Amino acid sequence: MGVEIEIKDLTKSFGKQVIWHDVTLTVPAGEICVMLGPSGTGKSVLLKTLIGLLKPDHGSIMIEGTDIASCPEKELYEIRKLFGVLFQDGAMFGSMNLYDNVAFPLREHTKKSESEIKKIVMEKMDLVGLLGTEDKLPGEISGGMRKRAGIARGLVLDPEIVLFDEPDSGLDPVRTSFLNQLIIDLNAQINATFLIVTHDVNTARKVPDNIGLLYHKHLAMFGPREMLLSSEEPVVRQFLNAQVVGPIGMSEEKDADELEAEKDMELPPLPPIPLQQEPSNGIPRASQRPPGEWCKLNGVTPPPGSFAKDMNMTIGA
Numbered sequence: 055m056g057v058e059i060e061i062k063d064l065t066k067s068f069g070k071q072v073i074w075h076d077v078t079l080t081v082p083a084g085e086i087c088v089m090l091g092p093s094g095t096g097k098s099v100l101l102k103t104l105i106g107l108l109k110p111d112h113g114s115i116m117i118e119g120t121d122i123a124s125c126p127e128k129e130l131y132e133i134r135k136l137f138g139v140l141f142q143d144g145a146m147f148g149s150m151n152l153y154d155n156v157a158f159p160l161r162e163h164t165k166k167s168e169s170e171i172k173k174i175v176m177e178k179m180d181l182v183g184l185l186g187t188e189d190k191l192p193g194e195i196s197g198g199m200r201k202r203a204g205i206a207r208g209l210v211l212d213p214e215i216v217l218f219d220e221p222d223s224g225l226d227p228v229r230t231s232f233l234n235q236l237i238i239d240l241n242a243q244i245n246a247t248f249l250i251v252t253h254d255v256n257t258a259r260k261v262p263d264n265i266g267l268l269y270h271k272h273l274a275m276f277g278p279r280e281m282l283l284s285s286e287e288p289v290v291r292q293f294l295n296a297q298v299v300g301p302i303g304m305s306e307e308k309d310a311d312e313l314e315a316e317k318d319m320e321l322p323p324l325p326p327i328p329l330q331q332e333p334s335n336g337i338p339r340a341s342q343r344p345p346g347e348w349c350k351l352n353g354v355t356p357p358p359g360s361f362a363k364d365m366n367m368t369i370g371a
């Protein structure tokens with residue numbers, strides 16, 4: 055059913071450089087969250103902190119009653135077994151074929167026999183649509199296939215939490231759509247908690263149940279997809295709509311003069327909220343809410359034209 059991650063007042067710096075401070079959010083069990091942010095805002099650092107590869111300066115990360123920010127190494131080792139991770143480039147061993155790459159965590163962390171391992175590897179390869187490519191080397195396949203193989207490897211230990219670091223980086227828009235569909239289908243099938251780091255606004259608009267935005271060393275906002283997509287908060291609005299007008303400049307923040315010059319510019323209206331992308335494998339996602347539910351419950355009027363079926367067709371569902 056997936057496991058919740060409760061993050062409180064988390065702060066991380068390297069030497070004098072503060073990466074982000076006082077980050078507080080709860081990643082709900084079984085749901086899909088997307089964490090957005092400009093490059094260099096510490097998204098990868100956040101993922102590494104969540105699996106205990108990096109230690110925060112202070113704050114807590116509670117998973118099933120254990121604070122992984124402060125627990126002993128031995129407990130951390132156990133908790134890590136709950137995680138599957140897709141690193142940014144797939145992180146395949148170049149000299150191993152896909153079969154051995156995917157089998158690696160099973161050989162490393164379990165005492166399963168080779169025939170049991172084979173059953174699991176083939177099942178996960180099938181899940182990500184890579185059956186028949188077991189003998190290929192990572193260098194012989196496309197970037198999109200490498201990411202799929204990375205996902206298969208992340209799933210072999212049946213994780214309760216899956217972290218994806220920019221699964222869409224370096225992929226063309228069509229492959230990104232296919233990969234997003236795979237992520238949604240997997241969530242429906244395995245019901246684990248998914249946290250996806252990306253700077254792809256399209257992915258953020260259509261895929262997740264919740265969106266977070268890291269900006270200028272803090273978590274600018276975190277909440278249900280409909281909340282952020284109907285938000286007028288300047289940073290959220292600018293980033294989620296990929297606009298030039300707003301507080302975010304070429305290199306982080308705009309200065310006072312730049313903002314003054316924009317003062318009287320009229321902002322384009324918020325675009326309609328698209329329907330959330332649905333599973334294609336016929337399995338409903340347990341955490342998917344009806345379109346417009348959050349807006350209705352919170353008395354928020356969504357931008358005109360939101361949740362129209364034909365709109366999704368044109369953007370490419």
Ligand SMILES: Nc1ncnc2c1ncn2[C@@H]1O[C@H](COP(=O)(O)OP(=O)(O)O)[C@@H](O)[C@H]1O
Pocket residue numbers: 068073091092093094095096097098099100
């Ligand atoms: N191990 C490290 N030691 C020192 N600085 C680091 C380390 N890892 C990341 N950083 C710094 O942290 C910042 C955020 O990096 P990163 O999390 O990779 O950004 P993002 O994934 O959002 O693009 C960068 O300025 C980077 O140089």
Ligand SMILES: [Mg+2]
Pocket residue numbers: 097098099142219220
């Ligand atoms: Mg990164």
